[in-house]
Amino acid sequence: MAEGLDTGLCTVFLESLPITGASISVFSGLAPETTVCASNRVSARIDELQFDLGEGPRWTALERRRPVLLPDVRAGSHAAWPVFAKAIRDLDVSALFVFPLVLGAMDIGVAELYCSDPGPLSAADHSTALQLADAATWQLLRELLTLAPADGTDAPQDGSPLSRREVHQATGMVLAQTGASATDALLLLRAHAFSQGRTVREVARDVVARTLDFTPPDGVTRRP
Incomplete structure (x- = not known):
């Protein structure tokens, strides 16, 4: 929110x-x-x-x-x-x-x-x-x-059922890890969440905590 x-x-x-x-x-x-x-x-x-x-x-x-x-x-x-x-x-x-x-x-x-x-x-x-x-x-x-550029772009405090702060942050991290576009980075998060039976927010928390990394082992950009 x-x-x-x-x-x-x-x-x-x-x-x-x-x-x-x-x-x-x-x-x-x-x-x-x-x-x-x-x-x-x-x-x-x-x-x-x-x-x-x-x-x-x-x-x-x-x-x-x-x-x-x-x-x-x-x-x-x-x-x-x-x-x-x-x-x-x-x-x-x-x-x-x-x-x-x-x-x-x-x-x-x-x-x-x-x-x-x-x-x-x-x-x-x-x-x-x-x-x-x-x-x-x-x-x-x-x-x-x-809203100023820094306002309204973050979701409520982490843990809120409406929070997507970590999703936006994780999307940026996946983008940097893979070299993919922001759209494809979010698709990677969604695909991983779906395959694991988890929510995107849960997967995003792992990315932000650096317990999940999408960097390709061969350095080749991944696509969803």
Whole structure:
């Protein structure tokens, strides 16, 4: 959760809509990918799963720049993100509604809303969600623009369920070790985490602690 950003945004969604939980993340180039808020552990886990796996409805919403509405997320195989679809079955989530936070050509982030019971948003609730997403986009943009370069780029203190401080640090270390791009360095972390059945954050801690090193033994840059 970036320091200086408004963490009350999730509460506004919860108080205005018939949902069980909400999370908001920013993806703007003004700050590294980070979680602004998550209303509960399930919301935080939905966010973390998609970050770790690099797949899920949030990425579809960001790519298409329009909401992804899943009134029964347990139905269907979800061919675009099968691993996430399988993983979310372990959570008390039946409906998932993802709203991209966009402004003109700028992609600011995403708001993810879930319900424990299946069912669509009513027309009125969908309209309210769009209005709240628009308001959140403007608020986050204003706050991101006022952050100094050293502010808001670190996650909360280590150990927080929303913390990605070590992930960003480990990505830089893997980049230096392999000579890969930042994108490929993160993919290496994700691939290693998936193969070991761990979270990216757990693997990142090992990299930062220098108990895990991605330096190729032959000096040849690795690719995921």
